[in-house]
Amino acid sequence: MNKVQHSEKEEQLLKKLREIILRDDRAELNHLQDLINDPKQLSSKVSPIIDEHIDFLKQNFPIEFEKAVDKLVEKKIVESQDQIVNLIYPKLDLMIKKYVTSMFQKLKDSIDERLDNVKTTFSFNGIKARFTSVFTGVKQSDIILTDIGAVVIEEIFIIQQDSGLLVAVASKSKHIDQDVIAGMLTAIKSFVEDAFDKGSEDLEMIRYENSKIFLLNFQSYYFAVSLTGSLSEIEKEKLSEELITFAKEDLPFNINDITEASFKEASEKLDLSFFTEARAKENQKIESQ
Amino acid sequence: MISKKVILTGSFGVGKTSLFNKFIHDKFSDKYLTTIGVKVNKKSVSVDGQDISLLLWDIAGEVSQEKVPTSFYLGASAIIFVFDLTRPSTFNQIAANITYLKGISGNAIIKVVGNKRDLVDDEDITRIKETIEMPWDILTSAKTGANVEDLFHGLAKEFI
Numbered sequence: 294m295n296k297v298q299h300s301e302k303e304e305q306l307l308k309k310l311r312e313i314i315l316r317d318d319r320a321e322l323n324h325l326q327d328l329i330n331d332p333k334q335l336s337s338k339v340s341p342i343i344d345e346h347i348d349f350l351k352q353n354f355p356i357e358f359e360k361a362v363d364k365l366v367e368k369k370i371v372e373s374q375d376q377i378v379n380l381i382y383p384k385l386d387l388m389i390k391k392y393v394t395s396m397f398q399k400l401k402d403s404i405d406e407r408l409d410n411v412k413t414t415f416s417f418n419g420i421k422a423r424f425t426s427v428f429t430g431v432k433q434s435d436i437i438l439t440d441i442g443a444v445v446i447e448e449i450f451i452i453q454q455d456s457g458l459l460v461a462v463a464s465k466s467k468h469i470d471q472d473v474i475a476g477m478l479t480a481i482k483s484f485v486e487d488a489f490d491k492g493s494e495d496l497e498m499i500r501y502e503n504s505k506i507f508l509l510n511f512q513s514y515y516f517a518v519s520l521t522g523s524l525s526e527i528e529k530e531k532l533s534e535e536l537i538t539f540a541k542e543d544l545p546f547n548i549n550d551i552t553e554a555s556f557k558e559a560s561e562k563l564d565l566s567f568f569t570e571a572r573a574k575e576n577q578k579i580e581s582q
Numbered sequence: 583m584i585s586k587k588v589i590l591t592g593s594f595g596v597g598k599t600s601l602f603n604k605f606i607h608d609k610f611s612d613k614y615l616t617t618i619g620v621k622v623n624k625k626s627v628s629v630d631g632q633d634i635s636l637l638l639w640d641i642a643g644e645v646s647q648e649k650v651p652t653s654f655y656l657g658a659s660a661i662i663f664v665f666d667l668t669r670p671s672t673f674n675q676i677a678a679n680i681t682y683l684k685g686i687s688g689n690a691i692i693k694v695v696g697n698k699r700d701l702v703d704d705e706d707i708t709r710i711k712e713t714i715e716m717p718w719d720i721l722t723s724a725k726t727g728a729n730v731e732d733l734f735h736g737l738a739k740e741f742i
């Protein structure tokens with residue numbers, strides 16, 4: 294019993310003793326606790342230290358640090374190139390379309406200003422030329438194709454780049470004024486390409502209301518294929534390949550001197566390669582009906 | 583048949599389209615419909631029994647020739663520079679204009695044409711002749727048709 298009592302007393306003594314010994318520490322502890330719990334107080338204490346540290350970093354690390362970050366960014370860009378390109382392209386396409394539209398608007402406005410009587414002569418077979426242009430390399434996925442249906446090649450022109458003169462032409466059915474159309478196409482192509490101050494980008498597609506003209510450029514001449522229906526990427530590839538094969542196999546090397554004979558020969562070959570078979574098929578169809 | 587690209591250029595309203603229409607369709611209108619961009623049309627002419635097809639590019643007039651897209655001039659066999667005899671502003675820069683055109687067109691034939699001859703008299707012509715920086719090749723009137731055929735036939739002759 295005594296022992297218990299003693300120990301109780303001892304306990305109380307010890308407690309007191311502890312309080313006496315630890316009082317200062319406890320006060321310190323409480324102060325610290327307050328400091329941590331109050332952000333204002335904490336920041337006033339910590340900020341100078343951090344600032345000092347930042348200053349130190351600023352003075353001692355930048356070169357090494359920059360190099361490391363640069364490398365990291367570079368690597369990231371290389372790794373995600375496709376992603377970036379995909380992100381940018383649709384925007385580019387939109388910008389180009391907007392640009393063409395605004396170019397034409399500007400052109401029209403400046404002339405409207407000059408006169409009241411405005412006639413659009415930038416026309417194709419008399420149709421008002423409302424066209425959008427698509428440059429090579431621009432993704433077409435977000436271009437809405439309004440007319441659905443199988444592609445039909447109506448007419449193929451081979452046109453001298455600079456002069457717009459016809460090298461050869463073949464079509465599903467006979468058309469008139471093909472050399473005038475060739476000239477107009479070249480004029481439009483020149484105009485749009487000039488407006489963009491293009492480097493290596495060539496105009497790839499011209500659209501007028503319902504018809505499309507696909508363009509494939511070579512050094513001294515270009516193909517202009519007038520189509521109805523919508524041309525898928527795969528069909529476009531295939532058509533390009535066929536045209537390239539034709540260019541390699543059937544076009545005289547020197548296209549610069551167009552003569553009556555060269556025009557006739559190239560046009561016949563063009564007809565043979567692209568229309569003769571289609572025409573025969575169509576006739577067969579008619580006969581079997 | 584051989585084809586040649588021929589460009590009609592000069593300040594606005596000088597009568598490029600009128601010369602083009604007079605030559606191709608034998609038509610003239612007093613109405614002024616300014617050209618936007620360019621219009622291409624053709625006409626065949628016969629020179630000493632040989633047919634030659636002229637592909638005429640009627641381009642929108644610009645006060646300063648530098649404003650015309652240079653690619654329009656590529657591959658041209660001839661450039662017809664038209665000025666308006668009634669408007670000195672269309673010919674007072676003529677030397678600089680022709681120098682510029684020569685510079686960008688390689689070896690194309692350049693013809694200097696004073697149009698609207700019907701609106702000026704002989705006295706005016708003498709006066710203009712004294713002040714203009716360089717001589718013209720021919721004076722035309724798209725309205726009366728004077729010298730229009732001669733202008734294009736003359737060119738065709740030079741091509742052969």
Ligand SMILES: Nc1nc2c(ncn2[C@@H]2O[C@H](COP(=O)(O)OP(=O)(O)OP(=O)(O)O)[C@@H](O)[C@H]2O)c(=O)[nH]1
Binds near residue numbers: 596612617725
């Ligand atoms: N009296 C007269 N009027 C002319 C002659 N040629 C053109 N005009 C008139 O001049 C105006 C302008 O003629 P355009 O042929 O449209 O001029 P342009 O050079 O094609 O003008 P842009 O297309 O704006 O560059 C029209 O009202 C014509 O009728 C001419 O020989 N005589």
Ligand SMILES: [Mg+2]
Binds near residue numbers: 598600
């Ligand atoms: Mg005109």
